[in-house]
Amino acid sequence: MKEKLKEHIEKLIPLTDDEFSFVLSHFSFEKFKKNDFLIQKGKNVKNCYFIVSGLLKLVYEDKNGKQHIVSFAMEDWWESDFSAYFTKTKAKMSLQCIEDTIAFSISLKNYQKLSTELHKMERFFLKKSNSGHIASQNRILSFLTSNAKERYEQLLKQYPLLFQRVPKTLLASYLGVSRETLSRLSS
Amino acid sequence: MKEKLKEHIEKLIPLTDDEFSFVLSHFSFEKFKKNDFLIQKGKNVKNCYFIVSGLLKLVYEDKNGKQHIVSFAMEDWWESDFSAYFTKTKAKMSLQCIEDTIAFSISLKNYQKLSTELHKMERFFLKKSNSGHIASQNRILSFLTSNAKERYEQLLKQYPLLFQRVPKTLLASYLGVSRETLSRLSS
DNA sequence: TTATAATTGTGATGTTTGTCACGTGTGAAT
DNA sequence: ATTCACACGTGACAAACATCACAATTATAA
Numbered sequence: 001m002k003e004k005l006k007e008h009i010e011k012l013i014p015l016t017d018d019e020f021s022f023v024l025s026h027f028s029f030e031k032f033k034k035n036d037f038l039i040q041k042g043k044n045v046k047n048c049y050f051i052v053s054g055l056l057k058l059v060y061e062d063k064n065g066k067q068h069i070v071s072f073a074m075e076d077w078w079e080s081d082f083s084a085y086f087t088k089t090k091a092k093m094s095l096q097c098i099e100d101t102i103a104f105s106i107s108l109k110n111y112q113k114l115s116t117e118l119h120k121m122e123r124f125f126l127k128k129s130n131s132g133h134i135a136s137q138n139r140i141l142s143f144l145t146s147n148a149k150e151r152y153e154q155l156l157k158q159y160p161l162l163f164q165r166v167p168k169t170l171l172a173s174y175l176g177v178s179r180e181t182l183s184r185l186s187s
Numbered sequence: 188m189k190e191k192l193k194e195h196i197e198k199l200i201p202l203t204d205d206e207f208s209f210v211l212s213h214f215s216f217e218k219f220k221k222n223d224f225l226i227q228k229g230k231n232v233k234n235c236y237f238i239v240s241g242l243l244k245l246v247y248e249d250k251n252g253k254q255h256i257v258s259f260a261m262e263d264w265w266e267s268d269f270s271a272y273f274t275k276t277k278a279k280m281s282l283q284c285i286e287d288t289i290a291f292s293i294s295l296k297n298y299q300k301l302s303t304e305l306h307k308m309e310r311f312f313l314k315k316s317n318s319g320h321i322a323s324q325n326r327i328l329s330f331l332t333s334n335a336k337e338r339y340e341q342l343l344k345q346y347p348l349l350f351q352r353v354p355k356t357l358l359a360s361y362l363g364v365s366r367e368t369l370s371r372l373s374s
Numbered sequence: 375t376t377a378t379a380a381t382t383g384t385g386a387t388g389t390t391t392g393t394c395a396c397g398t399g400t401g402a403a404t
Numbered sequence: 405a406t407t408c409a410c411a412c413g414t415g416a417c418a419a420a421c422a423t424c425a426c427a428a429t430t431a432t433a434a
Contacts, residue, residue, distance in 0.1 A: 082321055
């Protein structure tokens with residue numbers, strides 16, 4: 001488990017063993033069951049999570065109670081309701097397990113402490129944040145340039161495994177189309 | 188001009204005068220005319236820009252030659268083709284002036300140097316990147332939860348001034364609808 | 375000024391997508 | 405074994421949106 005986190009960080013920033021021990025001391029290790037909530041809308045967001053294994057959905061519920069999937073979170077991903085996390089406000093979204101999940105969590109206090117005390121980690125978080133931003137921009141682009149069918153095919157290509165792991169309803173919700181339309185696209 | 192940048196940074200991170208001088212030495216000051224390109228697709232992306240005044244569009248051109256607006260950039264914004272900038276690859280998007288524009292630019296080398304040598308600035312960039320990520324996620328949410336008319340009204344509410352400054356065609360391209368549909372929404 | 379291009383609105387029409395409804399199959403729980 | 409929730413497909417219809425075409429107005433440049 002520790003190795004997973006270490007290898008992940010070292011893809012961007014090499015760390016000595018002592019440095020990694022220091023890093024690790026800022027995290028907690030947590031296990032969750034299918035359907036558990038890591039973040040619940042309306043509540044405080046204590047942590048940001050690094051997913052070791054499992055699968056989650058970051059979900060926004062609109063005024064009509066309809067659920068929209070902002071993101072799937074899987075192995076090697078960092079996820080949270082970042083807006084609520086960083087500004088210490090109530091969650092606007094929920095983060096819920098689609099499968100049993102193992103994760104490391106870090107509180108905002110520890111995130112800031114770690115950033116300050118180990119410069120390398122601030123650099124790591126910066127790089128991660130930049131790639132998150134770029135990934136979101138690409139998703140925006142897919143909405144601008146592609147119709148439902150094309151977005152569906154892009155998703156298939158990018159995450160072929162996702163297909164067998166999550167119900168089509170959730171894929172539809174991620175793609176921004178109705179369940180029925182997605183069903184007709186597959187045929 | 189300098190004051191604009193200083194005030195902007197100090198909204199997040201206080202700086203001494205000496206520190207700000209040091210920061211400033213990493214930037215260049217540039218002026219652009221309407222229709223000028225700051226970034227051109229297919230070319231290298233030398234800089235990230237802080238917009239002092241003016242208005243720009245970050246545009247992606249699809250395989251059919253159709254243009255899609257990923258973002259408008261205006262006063263107090265940071266903009267670039269971040270993916271190409273950070274990975275030193277060719278631009279997939281263009282950044283072009285809609286109006287005459289004044290900006291500070293910073294090269295990747297100086298961005299990294301500044302981050303390393305003045306810890307505060309790495310923290311500043313991290314905060315900026317986080318808010319950029321959050322803003323993009325909100326835009327994704329607007330595609331998931333809202334139809335063209337609602338997205339149009341949200342845009343109006345968020346940037347009322349934009350309306351008089353840019354042709355409707357560009358607004359339509361930002362919203363992901365056709366020019367004609369947008370025109371009919373307004374009435 | 376004059377010519378030319380860009381911007382905007384609007385009608386007609388077709389495509390895409392959403393919604394409602396129904397049926398079937400599957401798996402989990404009692 | 406039976407019940408019940410969930411997942412999935414599909415038909416019928418309505419709504420949203422795109423595309424093509426044309427006209428009028430407003431910049432812009434020669």
